[in-house]
Amino acid sequence: MKAIHAIRTPGGLSLRVEVRAAIVVVLLAVVALAAAVVLIGSGDYPMAPADVIRTLLGSGTTAQEFIVNDLRLPRALVGLLVGAALGVGGAVFQSISRNPLGSPDVIGFGQGASVGALAVIVLFHGGATAVAGGAIVGGLATGVAVYMLAWKRGVHGYRLVLVGIGAAAMLTACNSYLLTKANLVDATRAVVWMTGSLDGRDWSQVWPLLIACVVLMPLVLAYGRNLRMLEMGDDAAYALGVRVERTRLVLMLAAVLLTAVATAAAGPIAFVALSAPQLARRLTRSPGANLLPSAFMGAALLVVADWIAQRAFGDRQLPVGVVTGVLGGCYLLWLLVSERKAGRI
Template identity: 55%
Template sequence: MSVQTPARAVVLRSAGGGFGIRIGVRHALVVAALLAAALAVGVVSLGTGDFVVPLGDVVAALLGQGDRRTNLVVLDWRLPRVLLALMLGAALGAAGAIFQSITRNPLGSPDVIGFDTGAYTGGLLVIITSGTGYLATASGALLGGFATAVVVYLLAYRRGFHGFRLIIVGIGVAAMLASLNTWLILSAELNVALAAAAWSSGSLNAVGWAQAVPAAAVLLVLWAVAAAMSRRLHLLELGDDAATALGVRTGRTRLVLVVLGVAFTATSVAAAGPIAFVALAAPQLARRLSRSAGVTLAGAAAMGALLLTASDYAAQRLFAPTQLPVGVVTVSVGGVYLIWLLITEARRR
């Protein structure tokens, strides 16, 4: 494999020269820095709480050299939460990058379009009708997210695909589903309504390995698909005509990407409930830091992991010993970001 090093990019080519990957130097450095920061916040979270664990003991536990009590606190109690924050943040960032890319709009996010609301509706129906088992709730969330995506896609499709129309239709469908969710909670029994309301805020407070392991298995498969589709995603940003000329089947590719983005979103909702604004903010923040022409999956995922891990740490420590749902923190931060984004877009136009 040969390596070419232009001024601002590194190109890795196979020995025969038939395959190459161009990696922007600044983009790679930004992704690496974001991942390092996310991991650093995660390590700090592992040692922080009612039982404080020194950094050296945290590292020893992660390396399998901790004592029994440290292993219990770090590996059994806190590590699943940190891993879920990293994984779900990356998944939400990737979902946001996918929808913002195919809609060519910074507002094209699953929490704006309504896919996470649909996933919550599916999980809520399961909670009300059959109880609060994790696997059943997760399955309901996945089905709800996909059903919402089908409805939005069909309503938005008129002699072709238009990103702005998808956003407008998605906002309308999300509003209707939010009303349905409110009615379902008000109509449910008190204990069921309390459980559903707590889940709706998006929380990592009660998660464990039972949630982390299935989520990790699903996300590994989704990331493999995302890696295979990343080049086609960027070609779609050139426009349908240019992408078709380069051999991309635009209709089929866009449908696969929508399914992939919904799967990322629904997996996150299934594991921790709907967590707003991470998918909206992560791709644009990463794009501005790396100064790339468009959003990228790697940058958005790294920024999403940092945002959710830092937000969860803040949710744990701001009012300690009371722990807030992480969704409360992301909504607060995301609201400020959304106002800034709207002002910026208005000034450009």
């Protein structure tokens, strides 16, 4: 039996809180923040977690404040925000498609953002801001195209996934073609961007990402109840008063924007959007999209992966996208085997 508490607000609203899910959210938030503190303290000038916290509170030395606030804190914040955005985006698409493979990096949205960014790099030789804008436009255009191609008296799960996988294959081919058209400098820059990295991130990436998360995540959470009803099927959701297509369209648009903005900030980070919602659901053991647990799980996964990329291979630092790709690939294989044993694929 699950422990569920009912809370009545002064305005007369009644809220149901699942105790296990709430505990998981708190623990994941603590893990994500602790991992961020450890990440900030790592590097050529190592700092103890206590020194990092003291510096963040304004009591560090001048050197510590420069290293923490100007060099390392933006990287950690980008990691937390990108992980949270990808976790929520993945949770929305997996819930809408009712398929564990319904992840933005599997059904083409990450690849669409990559096409937009590579087009700016290769064809227009644009700067960092233009590349970020190209990634957002590419992700949005892909989302619209996949939605329209998957539409047939509504958008259903397996059709969305199949159309998305086809779109991902074509967009991957476009990325390869763009690389063949690039000169050596642009090709090197494009490959580095496509790997996915938090290297060199500063406050110019933090603020747009923070604004997008502050605007879009509450919107997604506001539709959380309707999203949970959608998992029961369109007919059941209609019977319960949910405006199905409007809800689906708003949530998909928000999830595509979150994925595109995250990709614009850090490049295509593989498998976080796929694995974070699944791991969060296994921890909470709750039905539904588990939006908040997915956000904190994504944040924790990406920050931990970045620490591994920096410290686990000696002096040789790896882009975080390499680590998430390896770990996520192993998770995907395990997921496919589990789904096959359960008879779902």
